[in-house]
Amino acid sequence: MSTIIGSYKSITIRTINEIVGTGHCPVQIGQGNALPLREQKNFAWQPRFYEHIIRDEIELNKIREYIINNPLNWELDIENPERIKS
Template sequence: MLEKFMGKYRNESARLQNWDYGNDAAYFITICTKDRAYYFGEIQNGKMQVSPVGAIAHVLWFEIKNHAKNIELGEFVVMPNHVHGILILDGNNDVGIGHDVGTGHDVGTGHDVGTGHALSLRDNNPPHVGSTHALTLQSDNETLTPGQKRFQNQGKNSVSSIIGSYKSAVTKYCNRLELPFAWQSRFHDHIIRNDESFHRISEYIKNNPANWQDDKFY
């Protein structure tokens, strides 16, 4: 995946003021809950035990590919108070994964885009829902419909529109099920610079539950 992008684009700005976040690239995404509250579950013996809210966050992340064009998804994990994932935009234009394109930064996500795609929470093999959470995510084989609008990003595919759509989908689904939940208003992104960084970040995401006590969000 990464080889096709090598060396196609270079931007020296630390703030990436000239970077178009609709550009083809791999992005390391972190989204936290409001006040870093443990809405998504808990770590037990180095493994994530998701709450119903955590299961929703997991499933809807993988729905991104069904509602945004030219998207690939890398590693993803739900943690007690945040999610990490790799989002790959591939096909919007001819520029590619940035090399020495600067550090990650916080960007706003004010997009209020809705959801309405019929979705089964049994799809995409969400992590185990902890036994302490007494909520049935699905009953009577009925497929839940999160809202009246479609899960979609408005206009051009960009990191902000895709993540804004995802955040809104999770929030609306939780509201529908009357589950207390809120996101932090912003998210953190980092453009993955090269193949070595891609694999290092992928391993970090994969091993995050086992290393939870050393996590800065702990």
């Protein structure tokens, strides 16, 4: 699995670097305006990952809920410099 993920990361980072070089590919950041990639910070993959086997529908639904809610929780996250303070 590590070889597959490593290959995927390598291919995508090369492609992104080619696109960044052209400056013609906008990216959406949060709910803001699309900005040219050349104005963005350098793209980097998270250095580590972990595999997880989804064993049943209950676990699958928990993961789906996390995927849906995680971006919504960003507004309250302490790492978000523009967070809504409660």
